[in-house]
Amino acid sequence: MIVNFTPVTPVVVVDNLQVSAINRGRETVLVSDIRFSVNKGEVLALIGESGSGKTTIAMALMGYARHGCQITDGRITVAGQDVRAMTPSALRQFRGNKIAYIAQSAASSFNPGIKIMDQVIEPVVIHHLMSRADAKAKAIDLFRELALPSPETIGDRYPHQVSGGQLQRLMTAMALMGDPQVIILDEPTTALDVTTQVEVLKAFRRVVTQRGMTAIYVSHDLAVVAQMADQIMVLQQGKIVEHGATSELLHHAREPYTHQLMNAAQHQSRPSSWNRHNDDVQPLLEVRDLAVGYGPRNPEGIPKIRIVEAINLQLWRGQAIGIIGESGSGKTTLAHAIAGLNPAWCGHLLFDDHYISNDLAARRPKEMQQIQYVFQMADTALNPAHTIRDILSRPLKHFHQLQGAALDKEILDLLALVKLPTSLLHRKPASLSGGQKQRVNLARALAARPDLIICDEVTSALDTVVAAAILDLIAELRRKLHLSVLFISHDMHAIRAVCDDIIVMKQGRVMTQIATEDYNKPSSHLYFERLKRAVPELRQGWLDEHQETLKAELYN
Template sequence: MNVMPHTAMPVISVEKLRVTAQSDQGDPINLVSDIRFTVQKGEVLALIGESGSGKTTIAMALMGYARHGCRIAEGNIHVAGVDVNSLSPQQLRAFRGNKVAYIAQSAAASFNPGMKIIDQVIEPVVIHGTLTRKAAKARAVALFRELALPNPDTIGDRWPHQVSGGQLQRLMTAMALIGDPDVVILDEPTTALDVTTQVEVLKAFRRVVAQRGVTAIYVSHDLAVVAQMADRILVLLRGQIAEYGTTERLIGAPQADYTRQLMNAAQQQARPSPWRAATRAAQQPLLEVRDLAAGYGPRGKDGQPKTRILEDIHLQLWRGQAIGIIGESGSGKTTLAHAIAGLNAPCNGHILFNGHYIAGDMHKRPDNELRRIQYVFQMADTALNPAHSVERILSRPLMLFHGLRGQALTQRLHQLLDLVKLPRSVLWRRPWALSGGQKQRVSLARALAAEPDLILCDEVTSALDTVVAAAVLDLIGELRRELGLSVLFISHDMHAVRAVCDQIVVMKSGRIVTQLAREDYDKPTSELYFERLKRAVPELRQGWLDEHEEILRAE
């Protein structure tokens, strides 16, 4: 380790931290061990590593917390002058929120949908009696202004569903900061955001950290984001420190093999495409969308939904082709995929598959059409039944669509696992016993079990760490080459879209604003919205965020 010494008393000091869980036999299993680091006042330390490496476990331990079935088995933890291990449960409650605050990954899951925003933001200081309700409201409004939220005086009167994802993430930051904590823990706070919203939130985070002199722990798997936020980086691998040092040194000259692997995954380049436009001449499109409109909510007498999302969508996808759909949150990407899959029937327009019109409602489609279009969802956690084994999950489409039983079924199960590079031992495991990457591979295997012509991949790498996401993108590319699959790939990750897709479709406010070939991605276009999206993709180098701000000011 090449870490510069500090003479001042650190705000956070961790020595020999070990957190354990219990095996089925009751034996202790180390989740993290021999963790040591310090953080000075006003510094930001990033914890990075793959899923399961112990990032969140360490962050939680700073608050004296271990998940159910786990415990802090060893180590000294000092935060803001407090020996965390010595605190009683009552003292811990006062410590959390006053001395240390936590900003979670999903603001939507953290807010109560039945309470107004302002009541939730001021709740920590009102309950503890730190401030009167009137003073708390005044401080909240000041924080809203500091975090560059629109209409700071009145935004708190809204309900959580009435603000955007990026605004909700900043409102959760206000909730964390209202008690004026010494330490803030940010746990993957921008993972679920689109690129332009992510940049907006990162700027707000960094501005507040700098202005308030807050000491922060930033948990992430995105090295490009970490490069903009952190003074130091601690790289974790399987619960242990792989490397620890300044951001400048780790990005400029990483020492550990695993750190270099993370860097390579973050800088993933586009791959050669197996599809060629020249093949169009002998084909009709596999999928054609004409004049499509769709929305949500009850339909009126005219058959139109209460809320229209998509308007006038035209799209062609050819056999063997991969098209990427990009755009900000709320642009209609997932609504389009749902319409094609028949999960949300269009209110106008037509969908043709293999030259034939197909019903907008999946319940009206015959089994053979259902088989040919398969959906891979963003969150494998909620897409896979936690009570079923992988064997049962994969057997269902094989029995339904192909009538397989007995030895033929077992043989095909093994082939599917080989296709997605999973060991056969996972067949008897349940989803909760698998890693994030393994669960997403099971989701892919389930889609492939139907032997489809088209798979709809909806943000399939957004919940995965950089290395695992790169492996899943590699796998999708291999499946295209081996099986001749067509892919509709929805993502807010521009790197992922470039790695997988031949064509890129850009959506804004429910409409397609431009479409281009991947090889034209770096060429200037007249579409300002697309140029703004491109500029908002963080680069793996320090200073990028400052340059981005200067460019915006100059425009």
């Protein structure tokens, strides 16, 4: 018997890819010797820490390199077309038609002044692939396929009128409008809370599976990748460290760097070393019946939009409390209210056994010095025009009137405290890595010599290896400086790594508070159990199990 065998032609083939930065005739190689192929219906994950070349490789598949960079060597074939041989006009038709891109931040990718529907259908309308009416009908079908609420009318909203998870799925609909053969997902769930992340992951996988699409998934989170990818390529400093089937790599990884990524993805909680001192009669911070809102107020002084209400908590000296909840639960609003950045309309704040104003502008200098805020995005928190020395000098001069040799010594001590080299002193933030910028962000807060630091999603924009190092640093600073920490996050691993207690928020209210050491014990609070179950585990099949558990709960 003669069996006809038709060899499978890969949809994506990359051979000896090299991308370089070109500056005044000097070439710096960013990624080199990259080789892989992906078949129809397969998902390849590119994983590694910031600067490893993941996004650079993914962008090269579309024939694109960042400003100042060039694809300097190699062959790239996507959907049977030689990408490097295409003219600019051909590339414009190619992008969105044969290959589509889903960015990390949907919020910054949508135009806030244009309705969602107009933006979703724009790629196919401007390329004359279909009429506006047909494009709208197709978009609504995609909204329904991606399990978006009110698919017929959600396109009439503006981007700020939908949640982060919904906006991420709407960007997916935009990418699918041209029926591409290849889709690139670039860190699409990094900024989402755990429950939203799970729903978005399910939507991504359902679309990729049902449509038989080929996908490139860029991520730094191995636990997420384990749910999506058929094969994983581990990258470091622009080179391939390890590449293989997902099951093989998760269970039999050979390289130390791959094991480092796996350990970072499973960052373990540490036993709490905090004990309340007998002489601490009063908590360092006490929040009493706090309520925060926005917009015009009625005659009773109640704002039109109420975000958090009836918040009560106590934070003792040297203690770390984590506040966790889904996007929109009021975590950051509460943190801003405690810092005085968004004054509460009701309730009281006591700090160090005395009342402090809800409004930062009315607080005394010492009260401002005692509570310091570490913002989520170091990129926007640090002045890009100032050197690191200037940034660290300002709080030292303002709060402690240091100058001359005393100022120089304190700056060097701060750099040593956050484990940064002195060579960074005269550089500006743009020349630092994400982890280095976040350490400077932390050092600036510590320069005031505070009693309490409020850390607001300080690891959400960092890769797992760098984030683990920042979490270790915060835990070490607590011990050294006897700091109190209020840690805001949607990352349960981060909360457990740093905090003694966990406060769970939902829809502006505190649902429950538990000791971190009791995390693995069954809780009577269903919402907290739901959050715990939504944390991805580093094993294949977890997402399917999570889906089955939810179905069982729904029918019981």
